[in-house]
Amino acid sequence: MNDHRKYHLTAAKRIIIYIKGTIKLGFLFPIENKESKVGLIAILIQIIVEIDVIGEAFMAMFSCSTMLQSPGTPRSNQSLPYSRVKQSILLAHLLLVKLF
Amino acid sequence: MIIDHIIIQLGLKRCTDKYGMYVLSLSDNDITMICLYVDDLLITGNNKDAIKNLKFIMHYEFEMTGLGKLSYFLGTKFITIKLGIVMHQQKYICELLDRLDMTNCNIIINQLETNAKVDECIIKDKVEVTMFKHMAGSQRYLCNSKPDICFAVSIINGKHE
Numbered sequence: 262m263n264d265h266r267k268y269h270l271t272a273a274k275r276i277i278i279y280i281k282g283t284i285k286l287g288f289l290f291p292i293e294n295k296e297s298k299v300g301l302i303a304i305l306i307q308i309i310v311e312i313d314v315i316g317e318a319f320m321a322m323f324s325c326s327t328m329l330q331s332p333g334t335p336r337s338n339q340s341l342p343y344s345r346v347k348q349s350i351l352l353a354h355l356l357l358v359k360l361f
Numbered sequence: 362m363i364i365d366h367i368i369i370q371l372g373l374k375r376c377t378d379k380y381g382m383y384v385l386s387l388s389d390n391d392i393t394m395i396c397l398y399v400d401d402l403l404i405t406g407n408n409k410d411a412i413k414n415l416k417f418i419m420h421y422e423f424e425m426t427g428l429g430k431l432s433y434f435l436g437t438k439f440i441t442i443k444l445g446i447v448m449h450q451q452k453y454i455c456e457l458l459d460r461l462d463m464t465n466c467n468i469i470i471n472q473l474e475t476n477a478k479v480d481e482c483i484i485k486d487k488v489e490v491t492m493f494k495h496m497a498g499s500q501r502y503l504c505n506s507k508p509d510i511c512f513a514v515s516i517i518n519g520k521h522e
């Protein structure tokens with residue numbers, strides 16, 4: 262049980278260093294939106310001042326994706342039209358490029 | 362425990378798996394939960410009246426004061442924005458880095474070496490157990506807000522068995 266080798270410590274330190282790199286990331290539990298039905302997916306977002314703007318960008322990206330529905334949510338029969346999806350992704354990209 | 366006794370008297374059921382969790386469910390769509398940690402109580406649920414009622418009882422019985430919406434609890438910060446709730450452990454990570462004296466290290470993008478063979482370690486130098494356990498424990502706690510490190514943490518913790 263107390264047999265910790267040097268390798269373990271190196272691996273543990275590596276995780277700490279990785280954590281340091283992702284220090285600005287947090288979890289967003291989105292409010293369920295009746296239109297997009299995103300459900301309870303949790304996404305990583307950057308914690309900076311304009312948290313709401315970035316959050317919106319991510320929501321735009323995720324709400325158009327049917328693959329990222331929460332498990333257990335019945336898959337909706339009507340899929341979003343492609344133009345709408347493209348528009349959302351474009352909007353998300355624009356917002357993200359502007360901010361990072 | 363007095364507080365446990367009173368919570369049970371109010372009709373809440375103690376959770377069998379998780380210590381300090383109490384659930385009150387009057388109907389299918391109505392749930393109120395209490396999380397008890399030493400002298401802090403977290404109350405949540407979808408019935409506003411039930412929460413108000415519980416808060417009143419707690420104030421009356423224990424002279425507790427409601428601190429409003431949850432913002433900081435056990436090293437985890439909660440921010441409510443219009444899109445949902447953001448959860449992060451930035452302060453805890455900063456404190457951890459300070460404690461380990463690793464604030465100036467260069468960052469890496471992958472959390473585990475490729476083809477890592479922890480069990481077949483050749484170097485037989487034993488390391489300081491206290492420091493290792495401190496790091497491993499902190500990492501297990503950080504898994505709550507950073508699920509991407511879960512696998513790497515499980516690899517280095519797996520040898521405990």
